[in-house]
Amino acid sequence: xxxxxxxxxxxxxxxxxxxxxxxxxxxxxxxxxxxxxxxxxxxxxxxxxxxxxxxxxxxxxxxxxxxxxxxxxxxxxxxxxxxxxxxxxxxxxxxxxxxxxxxxxxxxxxxxxxxxxxxxxxxxxxxxxxxxxxxxxxxxxxxxxxxxxxxxxxxxxxxxxxxxxxxxxxxxxxxxxxxxxxxxxxxxxxxxxxxxxxxxxxxxxxxxxxxxxxxxxxxxxxxxxxxxxxxxxxxxxxxxxxxxxxxxxxxxxxxxxxxxxxxxxxxxxxxxxxxxxxxxxxxxxxxxxxxxxxxxxxxxxxxxxxxxxxxxxxxxxxxxxxxxxxxxxxxxxxxxxxxxxxxxxxxxxxxxxxxxxxxxxxxxxxxxxxxxxxxxxxxxxxxxxxxxxxx
Amino acid sequence: xxxxxxxxxxxxxxxxxxxxxxxxxxxxxxxxxxxxxxxxxxxxxxxxxxxxxxxxxxxxxxxxxxxxxxxxxxxxxxxxxxxxxxxxxxxxxxxxxxxxxxxxxxxxxxxxxxxxxxxxxxxxxxxxxxxxxxxxxxxxxxxxxxxxxxxxxxxxxxxxxxxxxxxxxxxxxxxxxxxxxxxxxxxxxxxxxxxxxxxxxxxxxxxxxxxxxxxxxxxxxxxxxxxxxxxxxxxx
Numbered sequence: 288x289x290x291x292x293x294x295x296x297x298x299x300x301x302x303x304x305x306x307x308x309x310x311x312x313x314x315x316x317x318x319x320x321x322x323x324x325x326x327x328x329x330x331x332x333x334x335x336x337x338x339x340x341x342x343x344x345x346x347x348x349x350x351x352x353x354x355x356x357x358x359x360x361x362x363x364x365x366x367x368x369x370x371x372x373x374x375x376x377x378x379x380x381x382x383x384x385x386x387x388x389x390x391x392x393x394x395x396x397x398x399x400x401x402x403x404x405x406x407x408x409x410x411x412x413x414x415x416x417x418x419x420x421x422x423x424x425x426x427x428x429x430x431x432x433x434x435x436x437x438x439x440x441x442x443x444x445x446x447x448x449x450x451x452x453x454x455x456x457x458x459x460x461x462x463x464x465x466x467x468x469x470x471x472x473x474x475x476x477x478x479x480x481x482x483x484x485x486x487x488x489x490x491x492x493x494x495x496x497x498x499x500x501x502x503x504x505x506x507x508x509x510x511x512x513x514x515x516x517x518x519x520x521x522x523x524x525x526x527x528x529x530x531x532x533x534x535x536x537x538x539x540x541x542x543x544x545x546x547x548x549x550x551x552x553x554x555x556x557x558x559x560x561x562x563x564x565x566x567x568x569x570x571x572x573x574x575x576x577x578x579x580x581x582x583x584x585x586x587x588x589x590x591x592x593x594x595x596x597x598x599x600x601x602x603x604x605x606x607x608x609x610x611x612x613x614x615x616x617x618x619x620x621x622x623x624x625x626x627x628x629x630x631x632x633x634x635x636x637x638x639x640x641x642x643x644x645x646x647x648x649x650x651x652x653x654x655x656x657x658x659x660x661x662x663x664x665x666x667x668x669x670x671x672x673x674x675x676x677x678x
Numbered sequence: 679x680x681x682x683x684x685x686x687x688x689x690x691x692x693x694x695x696x697x698x699x700x701x702x703x704x705x706x707x708x709x710x711x712x713x714x715x716x717x718x719x720x721x722x723x724x725x726x727x728x729x730x731x732x733x734x735x736x737x738x739x740x741x742x743x744x745x746x747x748x749x750x751x752x753x754x755x756x757x758x759x760x761x762x763x764x765x766x767x768x769x770x771x772x773x774x775x776x777x778x779x780x781x782x783x784x785x786x787x788x789x790x791x792x793x794x795x796x797x798x799x800x801x802x803x804x805x806x807x808x809x810x811x812x813x814x815x816x817x818x819x820x821x822x823x824x825x826x827x828x829x830x831x832x833x834x835x836x837x838x839x840x841x842x843x844x845x846x847x848x849x850x851x852x853x854x855x856x857x858x859x860x861x862x863x864x865x866x867x868x869x870x871x872x873x874x875x876x877x878x879x880x881x882x883x884x885x886x887x888x889x890x891x892x893x894x895x896x897x898x899x900x901x902x903x904x905x906x907x908x909x910x911x912x913x914x
Contacts, residue, residue, distance in 0.1 A: 352867065353868035353869065356869070360853075360878060361877055361884060362884070364774065365787045365788075365884055365887060366787075366788070396735050397735065520761060523761045523762040523763075523814050524761060524762070524763060524840050524841055524842055525763070525840075525841055525842035526762065526763045526764060526765070526840075528762075532814070537814050539762075544817040546736075608795075609734065609735060609798070610734040610735070610739070610797050611735040611737070612734060612735075612737050612810060621764065623764060623765070623810070625765075625767075625810065625821070627769065627797050629791050629795060630791075631788045631789055631790055631791075633787070633788025633790075634788075635774075635790055636769055636770075638765060638769075638808065640764055644845065645763075645764075645765075645842055648842055648845040649842070652841070677868065
């Protein structure tokens, strides 16, 4: 027998369609525990979410991570600096090149070596290309999470143009391992700049497509507006970074605000923010940042300085003792390495600060009170890579 | 200032040979102006809770006594406007077992000093908690280290200060065995429940290397169409 609770003022219109419902009586609902994942199409990898539900509403959510933990921080202590560069490549596998850069910079800073300007320009261009590739996948895949399959194919197709550019330079589509301590492995191939310009035009077209197909779509707006709102200060206290934080109105981009690195100071570009902090805002910010990255790449290709691509470094890399913290603005957020060297050929300790780990750690707070279908859009809009969570 | 460090400690940009007393010489270059300002504000609020400070390639590192750890987080958040928690982790300063570069152990692993050497801003013992906070508005940040007792590794939890510390402290607890007082639920994060040992401690062996030594020279395995005898330099 369901207890009658007259103190609950229930809108009778809710019951108009339910002929057999007792008017004025609210059914008691019990909690249900639902385990999403670790293998679930909407989680982008082996992220498991244990959610306690009251009907469709989430009472509590507990992400379970570690299914892909590879122990990189331990492994770095058994490897030389160049070997660690290949290792950190695999943290965020969608933008591997961007992972290499802060680690190589950390070693260079400890050694007092500076890569030549041409190398820094090419590094910047490849970092931004990695960002474009990562974001194009997001822009397409986000459509899939709300039931639109076409943008996904567009996203994969357009990302391919960018991956081809990266492959042309580095030989690898996903794991370039192109950075060397002191510079780059090789120079750009002949004719690359022209190819790059035409690919960038295609990417700009793709951005327009995504704007029309996804952002202007009323169904997409309904599914993402006011869903999963992260207030900026709460996001920051959880360590949420990158586009996720800028979508919450915090105007903070390490490319502009951090310690100067790469060639960003020479470029004309803009940091985009959105005040809403919801899933829609996160999509919007990433779309604008993709266009901004295209602008940057075009400037870099036009203004590429001539000169060598490697500084003078000893054949066997020994890094002077010391400690350094280097963080960069990666596609998924702040990526950083705290490197402790004791003067050997390998690091004594490397703390890897990966963006997705902190971005996902806000989920218990964020998912409380939302509805089951919104879990999917919120997860997708936070945009994480499992390797970047589990390291 | 009179220099009391041992001879040889001066060569900061040396060739890597002068690694002895590395902890002392690292603190030597003066801090940039902004970092010096952050330090003086930390010192004003923490007093003797701030044990030592150092300079890590231009970045400020402060060492905090265990009883002032949470207060240091509050000072960083409220006084220095560091609203953003970048990470919280640990560090084990013990010399690594088995691969010290003498003829023992896995020779392919980079040799590390056989003696305990503490890093920037020093340490009171083997374990330290390491954290990085930053200000999204003022664009500055600092690294904090907290001394931890080796026999009973404990630190105050930062969860009341930065809610994002919850996962970081769970990771630090399972990887180093440092207990965080005041943490809501210290349970395994990456490792399966019931895992024994603390993998990031230096005395925890990397079993993969124990079982099969790293191939020090690559390319020695013959290609399918090569004879086993012609294993070296067959490529070119």
